[in-house]
Amino acid sequence: QSVLTQPPSVSGAPGQRVTISCIGSSSSIGAGFDVNWYQQPPGTAPKLLIYGNTNRPSGVPDRFSGSKSVTSASLAITGLQAEDEADYYCQSYDSSLSGYVFGTGTKVTV
Amino acid sequence: QLQVQESGPGPVKPSETLSLTCTVSGGSISSNSYYWGWIRQPPGRGLEWIGSIYYSGGAYYNPSLKSRVTISVDTSKNQFSLRLSSVTAADTAVYYCARHDVTNDVFDIWGQGTMVTVSS
Numbered sequence: 001q002s003v004l005t006q007p008p009s010v011s012g013a014p015g016q017r018v019t020i021s022c023i024g025s026s027s028s029i030g031a032g033f034d035v036n037w038y039q040q041p042p043g044t045a046p047k048l049l050i051y052g053n054t055n056r057p058s059g060v061p062d063r064f065s066g067s068k069s070v071t072s073a074s075l076a077i078t079g080l081q082a083e084d085e086a087d088y089y090c091q092s093y094d095s096s097l098s099g100y101v102f103g104t105g106t107k108v109t110v
Numbered sequence: 111q112l113q114v115q116e117s118g119p120g121p122v123k124p125s126e127t128l129s130l131t132c133t134v135s136g137g138s139i140s141s142n143s144y145y146w147g148w149i150r151q152p153p154g155r156g157l158e159w160i161g162s163i164y165y166s167g168g169a170y171y172n173p174s175l176k177s178r179v180t181i182s183v184d185t186s187k188n189q190f191s192l193r194l195s196s197v198t199a200a201d202t203a204v205y206y207c208a209r210h211d212v213t214n215d216v217f218d219i220w221g222q223g224t225m226v227t228v229s230s
Contacts, residue, residue, distance in 0.1 A: 033215070034214070034215055034216075036214075036215070036216045036217075038157075038217075044222075045206055045220045045221065045222050045223050046157065046206070046217075046220055047220065048216060048217065048218050048219075048220075051211075051214050051216040051218070052214050052216070055214075057218065089156065089157055091157075091216070091217070092215075093215060097173065098173055099159060099170075099171075099172045099173060099174075100159040100162075100172075100215075101159070102149075102156055102157040102158065102159065103156070104156055105156045105157075
């Protein structure tokens with residue numbers, strides 16, 4: 001039921017910068033709903049990484065940053081570290097579906 | 111520090127009802143700023159929002175599951191619960207409970223999740 005599209009995987013060397021896109025529609029991101037990002041290391045529960053498009057919860061390193069455009073959003077990870085290997089999901093609200101939606105997920109490999 | 115923890119009876123047979131409970135500790139479920147939600151993740155797949163409930167009992171559900179889902183709250187026990195009826199193998203998943211900050215529309219605190227297998 002995912003209506004937020006992400007690339008299946010991205011990879012980078014330690015220290016590099018990677019970005020993950022999240023493409024929505026006119027009824028989700030394009031309608032002005034905020035985008036949140038979650039990190040899910042293997043075998044663990046998701047953890048909130050970015051909320052309200054660009055905000056980091058306390059304790060999240062500033063290597064992680066979020067941005068939002070018209071109908072899409074992006075997560076950037078700079079100074080890639082081995083511990084960043086995880087699945088990453090974007091999340092927003094879709095007015096046509098009348099519910100909260102998650103992205104398809106992106107596996108980051110370091 | 112607020113925590114949420116899922117609990118449930120284990121495997122469920124097809125056509126039966128799946129029941130899970132989430133216990134909130136380190137804080138009150140009766141907070142004005144938060145709903146309490148359920149999200150699931152089938153093996154090897156992505157996340158799906160099931161529904162969210164306020165401490166007063168008002169709930170809203172994923173329309174694709176609405177006909178089979180009931181979420182309830184027990185403020186005296188600081189718990190909320192999920193019931194999913196007429197389950198099939200497609201309902202096999204890790205089920206997470208989470209605090210739902212409706213001010214920012216974000217699930218900010220998650221439980222560790224509990225695996226529910228639907229099998230005869």
